[in-house]
Amino acid sequence: MLEAQIQEKLQHDPDAVTTYAAQPKPERKPYTSKPTVQDKAFHKELDQMRADVEAGVIHTPKHEPEEEAALSLRLDDYPGL
Numbered sequence: 001m002l003e004a005q006i007q008e009k010l011q012h013d014p015d016a017v018t019t020y021a022a023q024p025k026p027e028r029k030p031y032t033s034k035p036t037v038q039d040k041a042f043h044k045e046l047d048q049m050r051a052d053v054e055a056g057v058i059h060t061p062k063h064e065p066e067e068e069a070a071l072s073l074r075l076d077d078y079p080g081l
Helices: 001-014 037-054
Strands: none
Touching: none
C-alpha cells in the first residue's frame, strides 16, 4: 500500500523525492591519550630542572630530620673503619 502511494506521488510529481550523493566517511585519526596530571607534573619538573641547569642553580637534596628513636648505622659510629 505504501509503495503504491509512493509510485502514485512520483507519477504526479517526479520532483517530490530528491536524492543526494553519499557523504564520504570522515577519516579516523589515530588514538592519542591525553596527558595525566602526573605526566604534566613530570614534564613541568623536567623543564624546571633544565632551566636551573642553564641558569647555573645547584640544588642540594634536603635531608629529612632523623628521629632519635630510629636506629641507623653511620661510618662515624665506627671510627676504625
